[in-house]
Amino acid sequence: MNSKYYQTWEEYKAENPEITEKQEQAMAPKMQTYDEMLFSFIMFLCA
Amino acid sequence: MEDLKKMEGKIIDLVEQLDEDGVIRLANQALDAGIQPLRLLELVDEGMNRVGKLYESKEYFIADLIMAGLIFKDILKLEKMTAQFERSYSERIGTILIGTVKGDIHDIGKEIFRSMAEANGFQVIDIGVDVPKELFVSKVLENKPDILGLSGVLTNTIEAMRGVVEAITVAGLRDTVRIIAGGNHLTEDVCRFIGADSYANDASSGVKRCRGWICSAGGKGVRADD
Amino acid sequence: MTDMLALSQERTQLFHDLIDGKIPKKVPISGSFAHEFAIQYAGKDLTEAQWDTDGLEPIFEKTCQDFYSDLLPVSAFRLPSFYKILGSRNFVMGSSGFIQHPEVEGLALEDYDAFIASPFDCIVERVLPKLYSKLDTDSTQKSMVMAKAFKAYTDEMGNLGRIYGNLIQKFGYGFVNFYSGFCEAPFDIISDQLRGFKNISIDVRRVPDKVEAAAEAATPLMIKMGTPPNPSPYNATFIPLHMAPYLRGKDFERLYWPSFKKTVEGLKANGMRSFLFVENDWMRYIDYLAELPEGTIMLFEYGDPKLVKEKLGKKHIISGFYPVSLLKTGTKQQCIDKAKELIDVLAPGGGYYFGFDKVIITLDSANVENTKAVLDYVAENANY
Numbered sequence: 159m160n161s162k163y164y165q166t167w168e169e170y171k172a173e174n175p176e177i178t179e180k181q182e183q184a185m186a187p188k189m190q191t192y193d194e195m196l197f198s199f200i201m202f203l204c205a
Numbered sequence: 206m207e208d209l210k211k212m213e214g215k216i217i218d219l220v221e222q223l224d225e226d227g228v229i230r231l232a233n234q235a236l237d238a239g240i241q242p243l244r245l246l247e248l249v250d251e252g253m254n255r256v257g258k259l260y261e262s263k264e265y266f267i268a269d270l271i272m273a274g275l276i277f278k279d280i281l282k283l284e285k286m287t288a289q290f291e292r293s294y295s296e297r298i299g300t301i302l303i304g305t306v307k308g309d310i311h312d313i314g315k316e317i318f319r320s321m322a323e324a325n326g327f328q329v330i331d332i333g334v335d336v337p338k339e340l341f342v343s344k345v346l347e348n349k350p351d352i353l354g355l356s357g358v359l360t361n362t363i364e365a366m367r368g369v370v371e372a373i374t375v376a377g378l379r380d381t382v383r384i385i386a387g388g389n390h391l392t393e394d395v396c397r398f399i400g401a402d403s404y405a406n407d408a409s410s411g412v413k414r415c416r417g418w419i420c421s422a423g424g425k426g427v428r429a430d431d
Numbered sequence: 432m433t434d435m436l437a438l439s440q441e442r443t444q445l446f447h448d449l450i451d452g453k454i455p456k457k458v459p460i461s462g463s464f465a466h467e468f469a470i471q472y473a474g475k476d477l478t479e480a481q482w483d484t485d486g487l488e489p490i491f492e493k494t495c496q497d498f499y500s501d502l503l504p505v506s507a508f509r510l511p512s513f514y515k516i517l518g519s520r521n522f523v524m525g526s527s528g529f530i531q532h533p534e535v536e537g538l539a540l541e542d543y544d545a546f547i548a549s550p551f552d553c554i555v556e557r558v559l560p561k562l563y564s565k566l567d568t569d570s571t572q573k574s575m576v577m578a579k580a581f582k583a584y585t586d587e588m589g590n591l592g593r594i595y596g597n598l599i600q601k602f603g604y605g606f607v608n609f610y611s612g613f614c615e616a617p618f619d620i621i622s623d624q625l626r627g628f629k630n631i632s633i634d635v636r637r638v639p640d641k642v643e644a645a646a647e648a649a650t651p652l653m654i655k656m657g658t659p660p661n662p663s664p665y666n667a668t669f670i671p672l673h674m675a676p677y678l679r680g681k682d683f684e685r686l687y688w689p690s691f692k693k694t695v696e697g698l699k700a701n702g703m704r705s706f707l708f709v710e711n712d713w714m715r716y717i718d719y720l721a722e723l724p725e726g727t728i729m730l731f732e733y734g735d736p737k738l739v740k741e742k743l744g745k746k747h748i749i750s751g752f753y754p755v756s757l758l759k760t761g762t763k764q765q766c767i768d769k770a771k772e773l774i775d776v777l778a779p780g781g782g783y784y785f786g787f788d789k790v791i792i793t794l795d796s797a798n799v800e801n802t803k804a805v806l807d808y809v810a811e812n813a814n815y
Contacts, residue, residue: 159655161551194660197551199584201656203517204537204558204624205615223636263715267677268632275633308793310523310531313628335525360755360789360796361529389711390756398760 164197166190209238213248220252221259223272228252229279236285249280253324257409267317270408274320298326299419302344303354305334306365314387315356318408325412327419338365338372345378351422352415355401356387363395370400383418387411438603442501446607446784449748450665450704450726454781458774458813461609461750462500462806463790466507467529469494471794477528481511484590488597495602497799499806503604507591513583517576518564521624529793537562538625540634543641546621547648562624609706609728612668612698614657617649617690618642619673631674635682646690653690654697662702667728669706670695676711688719699724706730709751710789717742732788736776740783749777750786758787758797758805766801767808774813785809 219227259265386401396404405411448455473490537558546553560567622631657668706728731751777783
């Protein structure tokens with residue numbers, strides 16, 4: 159989904175190339191979850 | 206004259222076809238050509254009746270009724286019409302007081318009913334949504350309508366409608382007014398439960414019922430034992 | 432505890448068999464009561480109890496105790512806290528404490544192009560400030576409001592999730608969730624909170640190209656919205672259908688159906704079956720419903736049960752048709768007879784579970800004794 163207000167992990171990584179593989183394993187699931195949660199919340203507000 | 210006659214027929218057709226731009230354009234032309242505002246209204250009413258019939262025959266649906274209601278309002282807003290639309294009270298065939306009962310704020314069915322009823326010559330007093338029974342009683346007392354219309358979509362409105370009918374009865378007003386309940390979920394059994402005189406699952410049949418009551422009462426006022 | 436676990440497993444099996452196209456041991460039952468009903472049934476005040484989600488567990492328990500169901504029968508869909516924080520114009524508490532939604536216009540006519548270009552951006556930037564007055568302000572205020580509202584929302588959902596888990600365990604309900612995901616038909620998402628019923632009815636006549644493009648643009652959004660983090664073949668995504676019965680067939684065919692069908696197919700591709708609340712009467716569209724992916728769950732409000740069984744019964748899972756209004760106005764015997772009548776038509780050959788034609792939303796929507804009697808009757812008598 160192309161949006162200013164939603165970011166996939168891949169997009170985030172592209173903006174933050176300093177992230178190591180080890181860090182990625184720890185970070186990625188958590189970071190992505192928050193984008194998904196906010197997406198769900200916003201959609202719920204207009205459904 | 207002939208041109209005007211042709212225009213009249215076309216106006217009715219365009220309303221029936223829900224051609225909003227076409228209706229406005231031709232209505233303006235007709236008004237410029239000298240058609241009387243009341244006559245234009247009669248033509249639009251006829252077009253609305255045809256829309257109602259198409260709805261009954263299931264060729265048109267609710268979205269179409271909303272469009273028809275919009276066209277009706279568009280016509281009333283035309284410059285040459287606004288001054289004239291104040292039909293005096295004695296020219297209306299009857300008065301209907303309507304409201305959505307307490308616990309429900311839906312108003313679309315009520316609005317469609319209102320447009321159609323006005324197009325059919327009724328004066329309609331709309332007292333809004335989520336209306337408590339006490340307000341129904343005081344408004345009926347104040348306005349003395351021929352018909353009281355109760356609107357509701359949610360299932361909890363059955364009890365609220367019954368409450369209104371009871372309150373009207375307790376206030377000694379039951380014999381002065383016909384009561385019609387409107388809502389998709391209503392049935393004959395539910396109508397009996399509520400204590401209304403009739404019910405309608407849609408605006409079109411509701412307006413028809415109201416017309417029937419008025420006409421059987423000789424055109425002026427309605428008695429409950431008609 | 433072990434008894435309840437065994438009961439849960441038994442009930443889960445009923446629904447697994449139903450979903451797998453086998454004939455369950457008996458007709459499964461899914462009662463549906465809104466949290467507002469549960470609050471009133473427990474003798475609590477609707478204007479107060481919705482603010483304390485912790486306190487909802489003992490309240491929901493009373494409904495669970497008295498009304499038979501094989502799946503969790505009560506759930507809360509909308510709660511007031513985050514709506515109030517946001518200054519909601521579209522979800523408003525009525526005088527009785529019941530949350531409803533007045534006609535609103537979240538999407539102006541001139542916003543169509545922005546929505547078509549990027550629906551999510553348009554929703555965040557243009558729609559939400561129109562629907563929520565506290566978001567119609569400067570960006571600093573807006574971010575504070577969103578932070579509070581999001582916290583309130585996640586608190587409520589977290590509490591509810593915990594409560595549902597406890598109730599399922601306590602009462603031995605099946606481990607199947609037909610509300611595991613939620614989304615709408617693309618045409619409906621544009622209609623309900625965005626354009627509004629009246630506006631969309633007119634848009635269909637005035638700007639049908641834009642409506643079509645908007646529905647198409649909204650489709651991937653709906654598929655994403657309806658896909659939960661852990662898809663399961665035995666759970667479902669809830670889709671309440673709205674506008675179709677109010678449209679002409681031609682408009683339905685062009686503007687409603689294609690994007691809706693794509694949505695259901697997209698959900699299936701993501702591992703989720705759809706659970707459709709087929710509100711109002713879809714009988715003139717029944718052949719369309721037959722095109723949807725196999726095993727779609729359809730709960731009907733109005734229509735012809737015989738026709739539905741004939742045309743859809745082999746491919747899809749059917750429920751509904753039982754009129755809540757009869758529970759209100761009928762005698763106990765009439766209510767039971769109606770259940771028997773529907774089961775006789777819909778149950779043979781499987782692919783059916785018992786459910787009312789709509790959620791029972793308030794205490795006065797149905798006679799409690801009749802409701803109990805019907806659910807008990809079906810639980811004790813309805814076999815295949």
